[in-house]
Amino acid sequence: xxxxxxxxxxxxxxxxxPRRTTSADTxxxxxxxxxxxxxxxxxxxxxxxxxxxxxxNDKYYVLGPEGLLVFDLTVWGWIQLIIGVLAVVTAAxxxxxxxxxxxxxxxxxxxxxxxxxxxxxxxxxxSLIAIAIDVLIIWAVIVHGxxxxxxx
Numbered sequence: 489x490x491x492x493x494x495x496x497x498x499x500x501x502x503x504x505x506p507r508r509t510t511s512a513d514t515x516x517x518x519x520x521x522x523x524x525x526x527x528x529x530x531x532x533x534x535x536x537x538x539x540x541x542x543x544x545n546d547k548y549y550v551l552g553p554e555g556l557l558v559f560d561l562t563v564w565g566w567i568q569l570i571i572g573v574l575a576v577v578t579a580a581x582x583x584x585x586x587x588x589x590x591x592x593x594x595x596x597x598x599x600x601x602x603x604x605x606x607x608x609x610x611x612x613x614x615s616l617i618a619i620a621i622d623v624l625i626i627w628a629v630i631v632h633g634x635x636x637x638x639x640x
């Protein structure tokens with residue numbers, strides 16, 4: 489029996505053994521997903537704050553003579569609040585590496601970018617910053633979502 493065991497171990501070559509993923513292999517993509525989760529959490533928290541302010545004190549935001557692009561301030565506040573709460577929940581799941589969270593994060597930040605367009609006439613600088621953060625989150629989730637494997 490020891491001869492059989494010796495023959496089997498001698499026949500195994502490094503090419504036959506499966507490649508294991510180490511922390512050095514995945515550090516780049518997990519770092520970007522961690523960044524995306526952190527930015528989604530931050531964006532969600534800011535949306536919650538802006539949504540609550542719009543709901544409780546609709547005189548706080550100074551609108552131009554044309555008002556908001558599409559919504560009134562109360563509807564915009566509810567939209568921001570809902571997107572914010574969903575983004576915080578999604579960020580927690582994204583930090584755990586959940587596949588559904590990647591898809592939901594892309595949809596939420598895309599929706600947030602469109603919602604920021606509606607607020608652009610009131611606060612153009614913040615809207616542009618939020619849209620840039622949305623695009624960066626989408627990029628981090630899509631481009632760096634899967635570990636690279638070297639299969640032969």
